[in-house]
Amino acid sequence: MSRILVVEEARKERFFQETLAAGRKLAEITKLPIEAVGVGDPNKDIFLHVKGDVPSSGHAVIHPLLENYTSDGFVSAFEQLIRKLEPAFVIFPHTYQTRDFVPRLAARFGEVLIGDVVGIEDGPLFVRQLFQGRINASYRHVGTGPCFLSTQSGAFRDESHSGGDMNIYHFSPELQAESIRTKPSAPFRGSAQTVDLGSAQMIVSVGRGIREAENLPLIENLAAALGAEIAASRPICDNGWLPMERQVGSSGQSVAPKLYVAVGISGAIQHLVGMKASQCIVAINKDADAPIFEVADYGIVGDLFEVVPALTEAVKAAKG
Amino acid sequence: MKIIVAIKQVPERDAPVRIAADHKSINEADLQWAMNEPDAYALEEALQLKEKNGGEVVVLSAGPERVGSTIREALAKGADRAIHVVADDLASRDALGVAKLLAEAIKPESPDIVLFGLQSEDLGLGQTGVIVAELLGLPNSTLILQVEKTDAGIKVKRELEEGWFQSIELPLPAVLTIQSGGNKLRYATLMGIKRAKTKEVRALNAADLGPAAAPVLTLENIALPSKQKSTQILPGNAKEAAAALVEKLKFEARVL
Numbered sequence: 001m002s003r004i005l006v007v008e009e010a011r012k013e014r015f016f017q018e019t020l021a022a023g024r025k026l027a028e029i030t031k032l033p034i035e036a037v038g039v040g041d042p043n044k045d046i047f048l049h050v051k052g053d054v055p056s057s058g059h060a061v062i063h064p065l066l067e068n069y070t071s072d073g074f075v076s077a078f079e080q081l082i083r084k085l086e087p088a089f090v091i092f093p094h095t096y097q098t099r100d101f102v103p104r105l106a107a108r109f110g111e112v113l114i115g116d117v118v119g120i121e122d123g124p125l126f127v128r129q130l131f132q133g134r135i136n137a138s139y140r141h142v143g144t145g146p147c148f149l150s151t152q153s154g155a156f157r158d159e160s161h162s163g164g165d166m167n168i169y170h171f172s173p174e175l176q177a178e179s180i181r182t183k184p185s186a187p188f189r190g191s192a193q194t195v196d197l198g199s200a201q202m203i204v205s206v207g208r209g210i211r212e213a214e215n216l217p218l219i220e221n222l223a224a225a226l227g228a229e230i231a232a233s234r235p236i237c238d239n240g241w242l243p244m245e246r247q248v249g250s251s252g253q254s255v256a257p258k259l260y261v262a263v264g265i266s267g268a269i270q271h272l273v274g275m276k277a278s279q280c281i282v283a284i285n286k287d288a289d290a291p292i293f294e295v296a297d298y299g300i301v302g303d304l305f306e307v308v309p310a311l312t313e314a315v316k317a318a319k320g
Numbered sequence: 321m322k323i324i325v326a327i328k329q330v331p332e333r334d335a336p337v338r339i340a341a342d343h344k345s346i347n348e349a350d351l352q353w354a355m356n357e358p359d360a361y362a363l364e365e366a367l368q369l370k371e372k373n374g375g376e377v378v379v380l381s382a383g384p385e386r387v388g389s390t391i392r393e394a395l396a397k398g399a400d401r402a403i404h405v406v407a408d409d410l411a412s413r414d415a416l417g418v419a420k421l422l423a424e425a426i427k428p429e430s431p432d433i434v435l436f437g438l439q440s441e442d443l444g445l446g447q448t449g450v451i452v453a454e455l456l457g458l459p460n461s462t463l464i465l466q467v468e469k470t471d472a473g474i475k476v477k478r479e480l481e482e483g484w485f486q487s488i489e490l491p492l493p494a495v496l497t498i499q500s501g502g503n504k505l506r507y508a509t510l511m512g513i514k515r516a517k518t519k520e521v522r523a524l525n526a527a528d529l530g531p532a533a534a535p536v537l538t539l540e541n542i543a544l545p546s547k548q549k550s551t552q553i554l555p556g557n558a559k560e561a562a563a564a565l566v567e568k569l570k571f572e573a574r575v576l
Binding site for chain 1: 331336346357415416419438441442443444445446447450451453454455459460461462479481482483484486487489490491499501504534535536537538540543544545547548551552553554557558559561562563566568569573575576
């Protein structure tokens with residue numbers, strides 16, 4: 001039977017709701033049933049807090065060698081499950097784990113992952129972004145194998161419907177310890193987190209547009225005038241101009257302050273996912289086509305070296 | 321230690337992205353090209369591994385003739401030699417098709433490590449390296465910030481989400497995709513630029529690396545993204561716009 005498999009990653013419950021929402025959208029278009037898949041114990045790791053239209057079936061993939069994630073283990077386990085269930089579509093959340101093994105899994109079927117999908121349209125067509133979010137591209141799957149998708153965090157709304165019961169099926173793949181070549185350690189935190197951007201009411205965030213570390217006082221002055229925390233997009237932290245703990249985005253912190261001022265940040269997807277839930281977003285950028293303006297409430301198109309000092313003065317004046 | 325670094329040439333970051341008349345590609349006529357930044361970090365990691373452990377760094381890049389300038393840049397920074405897979409049809413191949421070309425070019429080299437940047441700045445697929453690992457039958461790990469040689473192979477530091485990390489041990493040969501920020505990027509020296517001119521760049525024709533399979537994905541169209549919010553752009557010079565913004569933040573958004 002052809003079906004849509006929606007995969008839950010352990011400890012990513014909220015994301016699973018979104019991936020399910022993407023699955024429902026695809027089910028509307030294709031008239032195929034949705035079934036859930038997760039690796040781990042369904043009473044402990046997965047399917048715990050599923051809200052809304054619960055898929056009628058859930059497949060719990062269980063094996064001692066899958067307790068710690070490895071690319072080799074997961075590729076082999078999912079390959080066996082997919083060969084058994086023969087789904088038409090398999091939808092993953094676009095997480096670091098997905099990025100680590102799903103391209104490999106897809107290649108095993110002669111397929112390609114359509115990654116970081118932000119929209120599903122009639123066809124079905126799958127929309128993903130190119131050029132750091134400046135272009136939307138629509139793709140059609142024409143391969144003969146299963147279609148592998150991953151959905152971007154925040155792209156699909158979790159619409160809660162009435163609940164239901166899920167029939168859980170256990171699936172035990174055949175895995176050998178010696179075929180798992182990578183040996184992972186337990187995850188550890190980076191340097192002690194001393195800044196909690198998540199609780200900041202106001203954030204001034206700086207990107208490549210600042211050009212040099214020497215220009216950062218410009219941003220510090222604006223932040224001081226506003227009483228805001230300073231944050232940055234990844235390249236600023238990569239260059240060591242600000243500590244990594246001030247990074248906002250998929251690889252840094254996710255924030256939702258009252259006011260987020262993005263200065264010289266073009267707005268690559270990886271940054272937007274970390275800040276687009278902010279209540280009020282201001283963008284200052286010289287490029288009127290920069291994707292940051294797609295999520296901004298207010299924008300100033302101009303040279304930040306002129307705009308930021310003027311804004312600092314205006315804020316000071318307004319605060320008296 | 322023989323290290324291959326796969327490098328992609330992409331449009332320069334600030335280059336204007338204009339949709340072409342076919343609504344499937346962008347106008348390349350007025351584009352400037354540059355090394356994909358995550359690949360620059362992969363190259364840096366390769367050069368540092370060589371400096372610590374000895375060996376050879378081989379740059380691999382696929383694309384039309386213009387890719388040569390990015391290859392020379394990598395050689396100027398210290399790579400020993402390069403392989404250029406000459407292909408004018410990359411846009412018509414999917415990620416699997418491009419990965420097959422690269423894997424075929426890598427195979428006869430029998431490297432110890434193959435490094436990729438974690439994703440490209442233009443298509444952002446983030447999967448070419450992982451697919452190449454599958455095609456070569458090698459273990460992979462992604463989003464790597466540090467690589468250290470051990471007796472049994474390598475130990476890498478992998479970035480996880482939200483400020484977490486993980487160490488992973490892999491046997492060699494292995495394929496890694498490198499996250500940005502693990503090292504500081506070096507500049508090419510004048511001596512390096514001079515030396516690069518005499519280094520070997522071997523051209524391989526894509527057609528000689530096997531037939532191109534039919535892609536499993538087709539691109540229907542590209543378009544500018546629709547705005548998620550209606551942005552109020554504040555007009556005027558810097559001073560006027562700043563004053564107008566403060567008014568809006570105070571009385572309309574009420575966040576000041």
